[in-house]
Amino acid sequence: MEEIMKKRQKEAEEAYEKMWNGGKGSHHPDFDPEAEGDDVIKGSRETEELYNAIVKNDIALVYKKIEEGADVNFVFGRAYRCPEGYTPLMVAAHRGRLECSKALLRAGADPNYINGAHDLTLFWGIDGGVEMIKLFVDYGADLDVCTPKDWTPLSYCKAKGKYGATEEKGIYPEDVLRYYGASKYGSGPEALGTRSPRDRGIRSMVISDSRPPQRAAPSHEASLAAAPPPQWRLALTGLQQNCQRTVHELSSNLSRLQSGVSRQLLQLQAPARRTHALPLASLSQSAAVGASWSAGSGSRGDGGLVSREEVGRATWTFLHTLAAQYPDKPSRQQQQDARNLVDILTRMYPCGECARHFGEVVRAHPPQLASRAAFSLWMCEVHNTVNRRLDKPVFNCALVESRWAGIECEDEAEGGGSACSLDIGRRRR
Numbered sequence: 001m002e003e004i005m006k007k008r009q010k011e012a013e014e015a016y017e018k019m020w021n022g023g024k025g026s027h028h029p030d031f032d033p034e035a036e037g038d039d040v041i042k043g044s045r046e047t048e049e050l051y052n053a054i055v056k057n058d059i060a061l062v063y064k065k066i067e068e069g070a071d072v073n074f075v076f077g078r079a080y081r082c083p084e085g086y087t088p089l090m091v092a093a094h095r096g097r098l099e100c101s102k103a104l105l106r107a108g109a110d111p112n113y114i115n116g117a118h119d120l121t122l123f124w125g126i127d128g129g130v131e132m133i134k135l136f137v138d139y140g141a142d143l144d145v146c147t148p149k150d151w152t153p154l155s156y157c158k159a160k161g162k163y164g165a166t167e168e169k170g171i172y173p174e175d176v177l178r179y180y181g182a183s184k185y186g187s188g189p190e191a192l193g194t195r196s197p198r199d200r201g202i203r204s205m206v207i208s209d210s211r212p213p214q215r216a217a218p219s220h221e222a223s224l225a226a227a228p229p230p231q232w233r234l235a236l237t238g239l240q241q242n243c244q245r246t247v248h249e250l251s252s253n254l255s256r257l258q259s260g261v262s263r264q265l266l267q268l269q270a271p272a273r274r275t276h277a278l279p280l281a282s283l284s285q286s287a288a289v290g291a292s293w294s295a296g297s298g299s300r301g302d303g304g305l306v307s308r309e310e311v312g313r314a315t316w317t318f319l320h321t322l323a324a325q326y327p328d329k330p331s332r333q334q335q336q337d338a339r340n341l342v343d344i345l346t347r348m349y350p351c352g353e354c355a356r357h358f359g360e361v362v363r364a365h366p367p368q369l370a371s372r373a374a375f376s377l378w379m380c381e382v383h384n385t386v387n388r389r390l391d392k393p394v395f396n397c398a399l400v401e402s403r404w405a406g407i408e409c410e411d412e413a414e415g416g417g418s419a420c421s422l423d424i425g426r427r428r429r
Contacts, residue, residue, distance in 0.1 A: 026042070026048060027045065027048045027049055027052060028043070028048045028051060028052075028076070028080055030076075030080045030081045030082065031048075031079065031080055032078070032079060032080065032081050035078050035079050035081075037078065039077065039078055040077075040078050040079045041075075041077060041078075041079055042079045043071065043074045043076065043079075044069070044070065044071065044074075046065050046068045046069050046070040046071075047065075047070045047071045047074045047088075049061075049065050049070070050062060050065040050066065050070035050072070050088055051076070051088060051091060053065055053100075054088055054091050054092045054095070054097055054100045055091065055095070057095075057097050057099075057100065059099045059100055059103065059364060059365070060363065060364065060366070062099075062100050062103050062104075063103055063366050066103060066104075066107045070088075072087075072088055072089065072104045072107045072108055072109040073087055073088075073089075073108070073109060073110050073113070074087065074088065075087055075115070077116070083116060084115050084116040084117035084119070085115045085116050085117075086115060086124075087109065087110070087113055087115075087121065088104055088109065089101060089104045089105070089109040089110070089111065089113070089121055089124075090113075090115070090121050090124040092104060092128075093121065093124040093125040093127070093128045093132055093136075094124040094125075094127050094128060095128065096127075096128040096129050096132060097128075098128070098129075098131055098132060098135065099365070101125075101128070101132060101135055102135060105135065105139040106368060106374060111125070111136050111139050111140060111141040112140075112141060112142050112145065114147060118147040118148045118149050118151070119147070119151075120145065120147060120151075120153065120156075121136075121141075122136055122141050122142075122143075122145075122153050123151075123153070123156050125141070126153065126156060126157055126160065126173050127160075130171055130173065130176055133173060133176050133177065133180075134176075134180075137180045138398060143177055143180060143181060143182035144182055144183060144184040146184065146186055147186070149188065150186040150187040150188060151186045151187075151188050151189060152182075152184050152185055152186040153177055153182055154174060154177055154178070154182050154183070154184060154185050154186075155185045155186040155187065155188060155189070156189065157172070157173040157174035157176075157177055158174050158185070159188070159189045159190060160173060247393075251393060255313065256313075259310055259313055308351060308354075311350075316383055319379055319383075320376070320379055320380075320383070320400075320403075320404035321404060321406060321407055322338075322341075323372070323375045323376040323378075323379040323404070324372070324376060324401070324404045324405055324406035324407075325406050325407060326338065326369075326371075326372045326375045326376070327371075327372060328371055328372050328373075329371065330369060330370075330371070330372075335369040335370075338367065338369050338375065339367055339369060342362055342367050343362075345358060346358050346359035346362055347359070357386070357389065358386070361382055361385050361386065362382070365378070365381065365382060365385070373401075376400050376401060376404070377397055377400060379400075380395060380397040380400040381397055383395065384397070
């Protein structure tokens with residue numbers, strides 16, 4: 001059976017190479033080998049494989065192809081039977097591939113590209129959902145740009161109507177954009193059918209068809225059913241988000257306070273000399289186990305246990321601080337050291353279950369080590385992934401630099417510079 005599988009694998013690889021045909025062929029399903037002209041441009045093999053990875057939603061392969069040199073801003077045009085053209089980011093955004101879109105934007109994909117049909121990449125992002133819109137905003141998408149055919153993101157949203165099948169659960173992308181500061185409307189596109197129940201003309205037309213015109217005051221039920229003005233909806237949305245952030249910050253501060261009090265109590269109860277050091281870290285967070293050192297004993301007993309929650313907080317503090325201290329332009333060795341550190345935590349760790357889960361997260365979301373900002377953002381997103389598994393609150397990663405700003409260090413190293421800089425440790429090797 002093993003020989004049969006190897007034979008089939010070899011045949012599949014040979015067929016795959018035959019499709020490429022030394023660069024004359026293609027791995028893209030829409031490639032047109034008969035297309036001719038100066039504007040017929042064929043993408044590299046890595047770029048075509050990047051497209052296929054996005055369609056399959058294979059995030060690990062997306063990162064791999066980006067590292068291999070795929071062009072994240074390549075326009076699939078006439079060579080692929082699409083004269084107006086589209087980019088890998090358009091493909092990912094339209095399909096709602098959030099993680100793929102993150103990878104492309106981190107690698108430099110342009111969120112403001114306009115194709116030959118004068119369609120904004122953001123239009124495709126609006127099709128991808130609310131989270132996709134937020135991602136585009138984080139990476140600098142222009143929310144008030146107007147295309148040559150007088151379309152803006154807001155006018156596109158207005159024509160689109162609403163996400164969701166029912167009015168009660170639907171979300172208006174128009175409100176999402178306005179919340180983030182969009183203000184300009186264009187003349188198109190036209191809505192396909194009656195999509196928005198907020199259209200007063202449609203609402204009044206439905207009422208007039210169902211009953212004779214009356215001047216009587218509307219019933220209490222009709223008043224309740226009327227949609228609130230958009231300003232109210234935006235204000236409520238902003239208030240809800242502010243409340244969530246405040247609750248999360250209070251919870252974090254309370255956890256840090258509890259941790260500090262616990263450490264002080266342990267120090268007061270501990271003997272003058274300890275023969276065993278506390279473990280460094282754990283990525284798991286669960287119920288605390290009561291702990292204290294046995295008075296007069298030089299060895300750790302049952303009272304010397306440390307809760308996984310306490311050690312988990314210490315680990316994340318260490319990792320976030322390391323990311324905040326990471327250089328803006330790291331050397332290859334520093335990138336490899338950071339990658340090795342993360343890899344070691346997935347294998348050598350006090351909590352086996354925690355290490356296994358952390359390994360799964362890292363394999364699905366490989367470390368981003370090109371800069372301090374990329375590493376800090378990656379660390380925050382991985383932390384949120386772990387928190388979701390533990391039903392913990394997630395953190396707004398847009399504020400990661402203000403939450404974990406690095407280590408407080410006023411000492412000066414020999415030869416100048418901060419004593420806490422990672423470059424100092426590299427020079428001393």
